[in-house]
Structure formats: structure tokens, C-alpha cells
Amino acid sequence: MQWTGLNELREKYLSFFEGKGHLRLDSFPLVPKDDPSLLLINSGMAPMKKWFLAQEEPPRHRVTTCQKCIRTPDIERVGITARHGTFFEMLGNFSFQDYFKEEVIPWAWEFLTSDEWMAIPKDKLHISVYEEDDEAYDIWTKKVGIAPDHMVRLGKEDNFWEHGSGPCGPCSEIYFDRGPEYGCGKPTCGVGCDCDRYMEIWNLVFSQFDADGKGHYERLARPNIDTGMGLERLACVMQGVDNLFEVDTVQNIMKHVCRIAGVTYNEDEKVDVALRVITDHIRSTTFMIGDGVMPSNAGRGYVLRRLLRRAARYGRLIGIEKPFLYEVVETVIHENASAYPELEEKKAYIRKIVEEEEKTFAKTIDKGFDMLSGILTQLKSEGKDMVSGEDAFKLSDTYGITIRQALPGLKAVSRSTHRQPYSPAIPITQKRMPRSSQSSVTARLLTPLLRANRQLLFWTRLRSTQRAADRSAIPVLLPHRTAHSR
Numbered sequence: 001m002q003w004t005g006l007n008e009l010r011e012k013y014l015s016f017f018e019g020k021g022h023l024r025l026d027s028f029p030l031v032p033k034d035d036p037s038l039l040l041i042n043s044g045m046a047p048m049k050k051w052f053l054a055q056e057e058p059p060r061h062r063v064t065t066c067q068k069c070i071r072t073p074d075i076e077r078v079g080i081t082a083r084h085g086t087f088f089e090m091l092g093n094f095s096f097q098d099y100f101k102e103e104v105i106p107w108a109w110e111f112l113t114s115d116e117w118m119a120i121p122k123d124k125l126h127i128s129v130y131e132e133d134d135e136a137y138d139i140w141t142k143k144v145g146i147a148p149d150h151m152v153r154l155g156k157e158d159n160f161w162e163h164g165s166g167p168c169g170p171c172s173e174i175y176f177d178r179g180p181e182y183g184c185g186k187p188t189c190g191v192g193c194d195c196d197r198y199m200e201i202w203n204l205v206f207s208q209f210d211a212d213g214k215g216h217y218e219r220l221a222r223p224n225i226d227t228g229m230g231l232e233r234l235a236c237v238m239q240g241v242d243n244l245f246e247v248d249t250v251q252n253i254m255k256h257v258c259r260i261a262g263v264t265y266n267e268d269e270k271v272d273v274a275l276r277v278i279t280d281h282i283r284s285t286t287f288m289i290g291d292g293v294m295p296s297n298a299g300r301g302y303v304l305r306r307l308l309r310r311a312a313r314y315g316r317l318i319g320i321e322k323p324f325l326y327e328v329v330e331t332v333i334h335e336n337a338s339a340y341p342e343l344e345e346k347k348a349y350i351r352k353i354v355e356e357e358e359k360t361f362a363k364t365i366d367k368g369f370d371m372l373s374g375i376l377t378q379l380k381s382e383g384k385d386m387v388s389g390e391d392a393f394k395l396s397d398t399y400g401i402t403i404r405q406a407l408p409g410l411k412a413v414s415r416s417t418h419r420q421p422y423s424p425a426i427p428i429t430q431k432r433m434p435r436s437s438q439s440s441v442t443a444r445l446l447t448p449l450l451r452a453n454r455q456l457l458f459w460t461r462l463r464s465t466q467r468a469a470d471r472s473a474i475p476v477l478l479p480h481r482t483a484h485s486r
Contacts, residue, residue: 368399
């Protein structure tokens with residue numbers, strides 16, 4: 001197993017399956033075509049639903065792609081952990097009523113373990129199958145030769161793949177054993193454990209059903225194959241790094257941000273969170289704008305605006321007071337131009353859109369700080385200690401500032417706030433303040449206090465209705481609800 005760059009890994013995968021009779025297709029745009037069920041493309045198979053359902057004739061019954069994807073249900077976790085990201089590339093090989101388990105399972109093993117391709121040590125790989133899928137289990141153990149102690153049967157939650165409505169079915173997942181140093185130390189530690197030792201790298205979906213998203217399944221007349229392997233995850237394995245932010249192309253983007261901010265990654269966890277947020281979000285926004293999405297207050301434009309503004313705000317937290325994201329666009333495009341030449345063609349346009357949104361947001365957030373300052377000053381003068389839900393909602397919805405975010409920057413305000421940011425009122429309790437600090441909380445003081453405070457300010461949900469997650473919905477953040485991602 002040799003160190004291999006992300007761009008080379010993408011090319012190797014696609015070339016391998018071309019050798020198996022697959023047609024290589026370019027990534028589909030992030031904006032779905034004729035599919036109202038999706039806000040943004042979120043998986044490799046999403047643009048191919050009609051081919052899976054035999055509603056349209058595919059260009060070939062064997063196809064391979066590297067699909068750019070956006071998923072944002074876990075946006076609040078991006079940066080806080082090194083696991084989460086909103087943009088990723090999904091490698092996939094697909095069969096539309098052609099081959100099935102007998103072919104795809106040995107091919108997957110060949111690509112990962114053959115000296116000609118990835119050459120991953122066989123003993124580092126473990127396999128899971130759906131608990132009722134004896135056929136897949138037998139192919140792995142009898143045809144491929146996997147030892148039973150490297151096999152595990154799991155239930156529907158883990159090994160039955162469905163993504164809202166559309167084709168679905170049992171799946172088999174391939175895991176890479178990162179070693180006991182990443183484990184939990186429990187005797188029961190193995191595939192399916194919540195610790196970091198066993199990392200899923202490839203999911204082989206045996207698409208046999210069509211789901212309506214409401215629990216009803218129709219058997220497909222002819223089954224399909226839908227596989228997905230995160231390119232960044234494969235790169236983590238092949239480069240021996242811990243997470244996607246340390247992969248070569250992504251790390252180069254982060255280094256650009258570090259140069260602008262004058263900071264270094266892995267020296268301060270609070271700074272690291274900000275760097276991960278900015279790095280991930282500028283990748284997403286560059287590709288979204290390249291595919292025609294414009295910042296707005298609705299639909300996919302809302303998702304784009306939220307990502308851009310979240311990145312810009314985290315830039316402020318590490319001392320970047322001027323627009324800067326448009327500069328980082330250059331590096332994003334440079335690192336991805338070999339696979340996505342259209343980004344280079346649209347570079348000037350993408351830079352312009354990002355810079356304009358940054359400038360607009362800078363004005364907006366300053367107005368929001370002024371509004372919050374006025375609210376706190378008025379509350380103090382009236383002897384009150386509650387921010388109304390209406391004001392809290394306006395601060396968040398209009399200006400991108402939540403009370404929960406603002407409070408850590410003010411010594412005059414307690415950290416213990418109401419857990420529901422859009423309840424009728426939000427308490428602001430002052431505790432044991434020096435008299436000199438109690439005199440006023442003014443617009444003049446508020447912004448410097450917030451900027452000086454380097455604590456990371458985490459996004460709360462922009463609307464109270466987002467709190468109820470719909471597990472059957474598509475895994476893309478809609479303007480008024482959060483969807484579940486498997």
C-alpha cells in the first residue's frame with residue numbers, strides 16, 4: 001500500500017471499472033434535474049434514479065462516476081469534529097439491470113487488495129452484510145475467501161440502504177481496521193462499534209426495491225447494483241491520515257486559510273474548529289456556485305448563503321476582518337481543476353459572487369451587533385432580564401447572530417441561557433459583575449468584546465421547526481426542516 005494523492009485515486013477507480021466494461025460519466029451537477037424530491041445531489045446514485053427504475057434507458061447498463069455531493073443535516077457538527085463535512089466526492093460503480101452480487105463483490109475486493117491497484121493488506125479489511133442476506137455472506141466467504149472472523153451480520157439500521165424515496169436494498173460494507181490505538185479497548189470492540197477503529201470505506205448496495213419514503217417497498221423487476229465509496233475516506237486510508245482535513249488537496253486549501261489568518265493548524269483546538277469550518281464550506285460553496293446556485297433566502301440558495309456566512313463568521317473568530325473567502329476560491333479550483341475543468345472556466349464568476357456575499361454579510365452582521373447592543377441596553381434600563389423570542393428570532397434569521405453565540409463574549413451576561421432559543425423569552429442573567437462593568441453594554445463595547453472573545457460560537461438551528469428531524473426525508477438541509485442522514 002503506497003501513499004496516493006486524491007486526484008490519482010479518483011482516476012484509478014474510474015479506470016478500474018472502465019476495464020470492467022463500465023462507461024465513465026462526468027459528475028452530474030449538484031442541482032438535480034427533474035427531481036423535486038432533492039434540493040441538492042447528495043449521493044452517487046441520486047441523479048440516476050430513472051435508470052435504476054427502468055424509466056429511462058441509460059447510456060450503458062454499466063456506469064462508473066465520481067459524483068460531487070452536498071449534505072448539510074450535520075452542519076452544526078462541521079468543524080467541531082474532524083469527521084463531518086458538507087462537501088464530498090462519491091466514487092461509484094452502477095449496474096442497471098445487468099450484473100449483481102456475484103460480480104460486484106469480487107471486483108470490490110480486487111480493487112482494494114490487488115497489488116496493481118490499492119494493495120491494502122487483506123487482514124486490515126472487515127466485511128458486514130445484512131443479517132438475512134445469506135447470498136452475500138456466502139459469496140464473501142466461499143468465493144472471495146474472507147475468514148468468518150472478518151465477517152459480521154448486522155440489522156436493517158446498519159445494512160439496509162435507503163435514502164428517502166427511490167431504489168434501495170440490503171448492502172454489504174467494507175471496513176478498514178485502523179488499529180487498536182483508535183479503538184475503545186472494550187473486549188466487544190469490532191465492526192459496528194461506535195469508536196474510531198473500524199472505518200467504513202465502501203458500501204455495496206444490492207438495490208432490489210423501490211421505496212416511497214413512507215415505509216412501503218415494491219420489488220424491482222430486475223435488481224441493480226449501486227456502490228458508494230467516499231473518495232476522501234479512501235484517501236485517508238491510502239495517505240495514512242486521520243481525517244478528511246488532512247488529505248492532500250483539502251489540506252492545501254486549509255493552508256491557504258492559515259496563511260491569510262496567520263495561524264497554524266493543530267496548535268489551538270478553537271482555531272482548528274474555525275479552520276475546518278472555513279475549509280469545508282468554501283469547498284461546498286465553490287462547487288455550488290460553479291453549478292449555477294446563487295445566494296438567496298430560499299431553497300438551495302439559502303443553503304449556499306448559510307454556508308458562506310458561517311465560513312465568513314468563523315473567519316472573524318480567527319482574526320480575519322476583511323473579505324477573504326473569494327481568495328481561497330483560487331486554491332479550491334486549483335486542487336480540483338484536473339477533474340472539474342469547468343471550475344477554471346468559471347473562476348472569475350465564482351470569485352465575484354463569493355466576494356459580493358462576503359461584503360454584504362459584513363454589513364449585515366455589524367447591524368446585528370448594533371441591534372443586540374440596543375436590546376441589552378434597553379433591557380438593563382428597564383430592569384428586565386429576558387430577550388423576547390421575536391427579537392431572538394430576528395437576530396438569528398436576519399443577521400445570523402444567536403443569543404447563545406453572543407453571550408460568551410460578554411462577561412456581563414451569564415452563560416446559563418434558556419435551552420430553547422425561540423421560546424417566548426430568553427433569560428439573560430447578570431452574575432456578580434464589578435460595578436464598573438454594569439454601567440452599560442453599548443454598541444461601542446459590544447463588537448470589540450465579541451471579536452476579542454475567541455470562543456467558537458456554534459450555530460443553533462435557524463428555525464424552531466428544524467428541531468423535529470424527519471428520518472425519512474432527504475439528507476439535505478431544507479429551509480424549514482432538518483433531514484436525517486444515514
